[in-house]
Amino acid sequence: MTASFAEIPVVHLIDDDDPLRTALTRLLRAAGHEVRAYSSVAEFLLARQGPLRGCLLLDVRLPGGPGGLELQKSLIRQGETVPVIFLTGHGDIPMSVQAIKSGAFDFLTKPVGRTALLTSVRAALARGEDIRSAALKRHDLGTRAGRLTPAERQVFRRVVDGQPNKQIAAELGCCERTVKAHRAQVMLKMEASSLAELVHLSEALAGAPV
Amino acid sequence: MTASFAEIPVVHLIDDDDPLRTALTRLLRAAGHEVRAYSSVAEFLLARQGPLRGCLLLDVRLPGGPGGLELQKSLIRQGETVPVIFLTGHGDIPMSVQAIKSGAFDFLTKPVGRTALLTSVRAALARGEDIRSAALKRHDLGTRAGRLTPAERQVFRRVVDGQPNKQIAAELGCCERTVKAHRAQVMLKMEASSLAELVHLSEALAGAPV
DNA sequence: TTGAACATTGCCCCAAAGGGCAATTAATTT
DNA sequence: AAATTAATTGCCCTTTGGGGCAATGTTCAA
Numbered sequence: 001m002t003a004s005f006a007e008i009p010v011v012h013l014i015d016d017d018d019p020l021r022t023a024l025t026r027l028l029r030a031a032g033h034e035v036r037a038y039s040s041v042a043e044f045l046l047a048r049q050g051p052l053r054g055c056l057l058l059d060v061r062l063p064g065g066p067g068g069l070e071l072q073k074s075l076i077r078q079g080e081t082v083p084v085i086f087l088t089g090h091g092d093i094p095m096s097v098q099a100i101k102s103g104a105f106d107f108l109t110k111p112v113g114r115t116a117l118l119t120s121v122r123a124a125l126a127r128g129e130d131i132r133s134a135a136l137k138r139h140d141l142g143t144r145a146g147r148l149t150p151a152e153r154q155v156f157r158r159v160v161d162g163q164p165n166k167q168i169a170a171e172l173g174c175c176e177r178t179v180k181a182h183r184a185q186v187m188l189k190m191e192a193s194s195l196a197e198l199v200h201l202s203e204a205l206a207g208a209p210v
Numbered sequence: 211m212t213a214s215f216a217e218i219p220v221v222h223l224i225d226d227d228d229p230l231r232t233a234l235t236r237l238l239r240a241a242g243h244e245v246r247a248y249s250s251v252a253e254f255l256l257a258r259q260g261p262l263r264g265c266l267l268l269d270v271r272l273p274g275g276p277g278g279l280e281l282q283k284s285l286i287r288q289g290e291t292v293p294v295i296f297l298t299g300h301g302d303i304p305m306s307v308q309a310i311k312s313g314a315f316d317f318l319t320k321p322v323g324r325t326a327l328l329t330s331v332r333a334a335l336a337r338g339e340d341i342r343s344a345a346l347k348r349h350d351l352g353t354r355a356g357r358l359t360p361a362e363r364q365v366f367r368r369v370v371d372g373q374p375n376k377q378i379a380a381e382l383g384c385c386e387r388t389v390k391a392h393r394a395q396v397m398l399k400m401e402a403s404s405l406a407e408l409v410h411l412s413e414a415l416a417g418a419p420v
Numbered sequence: 421t422t423g424a425a426c427a428t429t430g431c432c433c434c435a436a437a438g439g440g441c442a443a444t445t446a447a448t449t450t
Numbered sequence: 451a452a453a454t455t456a457a458t459t460g461c462c463c464t465t466t467g468g469g470g471c472a473a474t475g476t477t478c479a480a
Contacts, residue, residue, distance in 0.1 A: 093303060096306050100306075163404075165437070175458075176459095177458080178457080178458055180439075181458075184438070195409075196369070196409045203410065375467070385430080386429095388429065394468070
């Protein structure tokens with residue numbers, strides 16, 4: 001049951017309007033999507049476990065507690081990257097601009113057309129999978145880098161910075177043979193088969209703590 | 211006169227409403243910005259020469275000819291990256307969402323508050339300068355890469371791909387000494403002092419034709 | 421046609437990288 | 451304390467990268 005939570009992309013629908021929620025759920029399921037419906041942000045948060053996969057479809061303002069924009073901000077703070085589609089009957093331009101600039105995938109108005117909704121959801125799911133695969137790659141790289149010892153990490157930094165072994169040895173206060181040993185370990189652990197590839201990997205780690 | 215067109219960031223204001231245009235111009239100048247005002251897209255396009263520097267501030271719909279959204283698309287097609295702030299009295303949510311998703315920097319509604327306008331313009335100008343400096347770097351790299359001969363380009367690709375000289379020579383059907391010669395030229399022309407730096411530069415060229 | 425500029429290549433030399441092997445030392449476990 | 455494991459280093463050898471020098475084409479324009 002819960003094990004399947006993140007196995008395939010799911011449209012997480014949050015709306016307090018029961019009839020609308022039911023209708024949207026039916027519409028999305030008919031279009032072949034997996035749907036989880038919640039009547040409030042709290043209900044969604046309670047059910048949530050582990051990273052999300054799919055997209056969010058929710059009203060901007062929901063009764064009692066945080067609205068959609070707050071949820072979005074909270075998710076972003078948690079490093080969650082799932083695409084968010086807002087749906088609202090009482091939005092205005094500044095709100096929509098704010099939402100999109102904050103990273104929302106789309107901002108739809110009620111009543112929403114069947115085609116418009118499905119188009120947006122399909123695109124959001126696709127985007128979500130793209131983001132997901134990129135995140136997996138980065139995570140994998142981070143894992144490899146995490147296996148480096150402190151000494152190896154030092155060598156890694158300098159190698160991808162283009163420093164020759166002799167200079168690295170001087171800076172680290174050890175002999176060249178040691179640098180070579182660490183360097184070999186770096187290539188092994190990072191699974192790089194050439195210096196060029198190692199530099200490439202380090203660029204992809206962009207900003208992540210190395 | 212025209213020589214100073216791109217020397218400092220300029221707010222290019224396009225609006226057909228004369229009194230408003232005058233008022234906005236005064237407001238922006240009072241805040242220390244350089245302003246060029248136009249009453250139509252056509253007027254703006256006629257005055258334009260060379261790459262823009264600064265930002266655009268324009269109404270979404272303008273009388274006679276293309277509206278703001280069309281201008282934005284046209285500029286993007288031309289590779290122009292200047293931030294665009296839309297200003298409108300008759301916009302709706304789908305229009306604002308469309309604009310922002312198409313890359314607009316902001317979407318303001320009339321009447322616009324003095325603070326909101328100045329905040330947005332300031333941010334747009336800052337973003338514009340960031341984009342500009344990044345573009346200058348990329349252009350510089352492109353220029354260097356453009357000086358490579360076809361043979362050097364071939365070697366360049368394979369070197370940053372991590373291939374050893376011997377293998378490159380085999381693939382290109384020449385001897386290793388020739389590869390070395392080309393390789394040296396690549397390092398010279400690309401102004402790289404190490405293989406790591408060369409790889410770094412090639413990543414920065416990302417997608418640009420090499 | 422002839423000279424200048426450029427690309428290709430061979431020969432040779434040196435520096436740098438990669439790595440095997442073994443000894444020494446430090447750290448950790450039993 | 452003894453044993454084991456991990457890190458550092460020296461020694462030595464091979465391959466690769468970098469580059470000087472000169473000869474041999476090649477191309478293009480005067």
